Amino acid sequence: MNSLISLEKVNYQIADQHILHDVDWQIPAGAHITLTGPSGGGKSTLLRIIAAMISKTSGTLIFDGQPIESYDPIMYRRQVSYCFQQPTLFGETVADNLAFPYQIRKQVMDTQRVVTALNNVGLSERTLHQPIIELSGGERQRVALIRNILFLPKVLLLDEVTAGLDENNKQIVHAWLRQLNEQDHVTTILITHDATEIAAADQLAKVVAGRLEVHA
Amino acid sequence: MNLAVNNTSLFLAAMLVLVALGISLWQKLGLDRDIVIGVVRAVVQLFIVGYLLKYIFRVNNLWLTLAMIGFIIFNAAWNAKKRGPGIDHALAISLLAIFVSTGVTLGVLVLSGAIKFVPSQMIPISGMIASNSMVAIGLAYRSLNSQFHDQRQGVLERLALGAGLLDASIAIVREAIRTGMSPTIDSAKTVGLVSLPGMMSGLIFAGVDPVRAIRYQIMVTFMLLSATSLGSIIACYLAYRNFYNEQKQLK
Numbered sequence: 001m002n003s004l005i006s007l008e009k010v011n012y013q014i015a016d017q018h019i020l021h022d023v024d025w026q027i028p029a030g031a032h033i034t035l036t037g038p039s040g041g042g043k044s045t046l047l048r049i050i051a052a053m054i055s056k057t058s059g060t061l062i063f064d065g066q067p068i069e070s071y072d073p074i075m076y077r078r079q080v081s082y083c084f085q086q087p088t089l090f091g092e093t094v095a096d097n098l099a100f101p102y103q104i105r106k107q108v109m110d111t112q113r114v115v116t117a118l119n120n121v122g123l124s125e126r127t128l129h130q131p132i133i134e135l136s137g138g139e140r141q142r143v144a145l146i147r148n149i150l151f152l153p154k155v156l157l158l159d160e161v162t163a164g165l166d167e168n169n170k171q172i173v174h175a176w177l178r179q180l181n182e183q184d185h186v187t188t189i190l191i192t193h194d195a196t197e198i199a200a201a202d203q204l205a206k207v208v209a210g211r212l213e214v215h216a
Numbered sequence: 217m218n219l220a221v222n223n224t225s226l227f228l229a230a231m232l233v234l235v236a237l238g239i240s241l242w243q244k245l246g247l248d249r250d251i252v253i254g255v256v257r258a259v260v261q262l263f264i265v266g267y268l269l270k271y272i273f274r275v276n277n278l279w280l281t282l283a284m285i286g287f288i289i290f291n292a293a294w295n296a297k298k299r300g301p302g303i304d305h306a307l308a309i310s311l312l313a314i315f316v317s318t319g320v321t322l323g324v325l326v327l328s329g330a331i332k333f334v335p336s337q338m339i340p341i342s343g344m345i346a347s348n349s350m351v352a353i354g355l356a357y358r359s360l361n362s363q364f365h366d367q368r369q370g371v372l373e374r375l376a377l378g379a380g381l382l383d384a385s386i387a388i389v390r391e392a393i394r395t396g397m398s399p400t401i402d403s404a405k406t407v408g409l410v411s412l413p414g415m416m417s418g419l420i421f422a423g424v425d426p427v428r429a430i431r432y433q434i435m436v437t438f439m440l441l442s443a444t445s446l447g448s449i450i451a452c453y454l455a456y457r458n459f460y461n462e463q464k465q466l467k
Contacts, residue, residue: 051376053376074378074380074464075378077375078378081377084372087373088373090373101378104378104380104383148376148377
């Protein structure tokens with residue numbers, strides 16, 4: 001089976017603090033992986049390394065057949081998109097945020113696409129011109145998620161993005177993520193502590209004290 | 217000219233220092249040592265500069281004038297650098313920013329005929345331009361440092377979305393340039409109403425008609441706007457990359 005992302009003996013260390021130990025991980029294209037484990041175990045660090053937000057101390061990381069070092073980090077991050085837990089929104093309005101992915105690609109915002117994306121996560125067109133300070137935590141999180149997928153990445157890395165949502169909104173986001181995975185073939189890795197999400201996982205992986213355990 | 221400060225009157229005016237010393241001792245401010253050091257330094261530095269300028273003006277040599285301007289620019293860059301701890305190459309960046317802002321501004325003033333290429337005009341004007349550029353750059357550095365610290369999360373998110381380094385930093389860079397320029401703009405608005413600035417006061421003191429003196433002050437206002445905007449923009453655009461590593465990650 002061909003892996004889209006392949007990690008071999010990946011380590012991450014800050015000074016003498018060993019955060020990840022010899023992580024080996026084969027992530028096939030189209031996978032929908034749930035990543036769990038105790039807080040402080042290294043889950044976010046692992047995703048941030050895959051997202052090129054930080055660099056591993058040693059080991060190899062192959063993306064789409066080539067080592068991560070061979071990519072321009074900016075172009076790489078457009079293909080391997082990371083969404084933060086408790087994200088910050090930019091500027092004044094929701095539109096400022098959703099225009100950003102277009103701005104950095106020197107394109108004009110595709111309003112039709114943006115509105116469809118808002119609807120997909122249970123937000124209305126009116127939200128587009130709403131000031132960000134008026135949004136609830138759950139709405140912010142969803143707006144942030146849309147920023148990541150207006151240009152579909154190959155891989156979507158989600159760091160506890162459903163933690164701030166109520167049950168109803170969690171359902172909406174799950175259905176949408178599933179659709180991104182099944183219809184648009186976006187490989188997704190979702191960090192969570194939520195028992196229902198863990199129980200419903202297709203593939204489960206666990207990071208405990210800096211070591212990865214993959215469950216089939 | 218009715219300029220009458222001689223050594224005796226200076227000596228008597230030194231009693232004003234005793235006022236500051238007295239307040240420091242009386243209120244236990246612990247500033248007495250600093251006041252004495254400050255006063256001694258000011259007197260020594262100014263006497264040296266006075267004699268040095270007298271010599272430079274008398275010989276009126278092109279290279280000596282340029283060397284003096286270079287010395288002023290280097291000192292200004294050195295001081296601006298101190299406001300940017302943690303910014304690599306801050307000295308080189310400040311040198312370039314102050315050199316260009318001073319050079320362009322002086323060039324326009326000389327070519328327009330506003331000042332003459334003689335040391336007695338070039339050196340004081342260079343000092344004014346370079347020192348304002350220095351303050352602007354120092355403010356811009358502080359703003360860059362504090363914003364990259366406070367807005368770390370926002371920068372990380374822009375990077376995660378695939379933004380280039382300039383796209384991730386542009387809001388911070390613009391704010392830092394604004395911070396560098398704003399004191400000059402603010403003082404341009406109040407000049408003449410709140411303070412009678414040094415250039416104009418000096419000329420009036422020397423007996424020049426106030427209507428002529430203000431022309432020089434207007435020129436100074438123009439030149440400081442140019443110097444601070446050029447200095448800030450060059451320094452900020454060169455310095456922001458320092459906040460990222462080679463993998464285009466936020467340090």
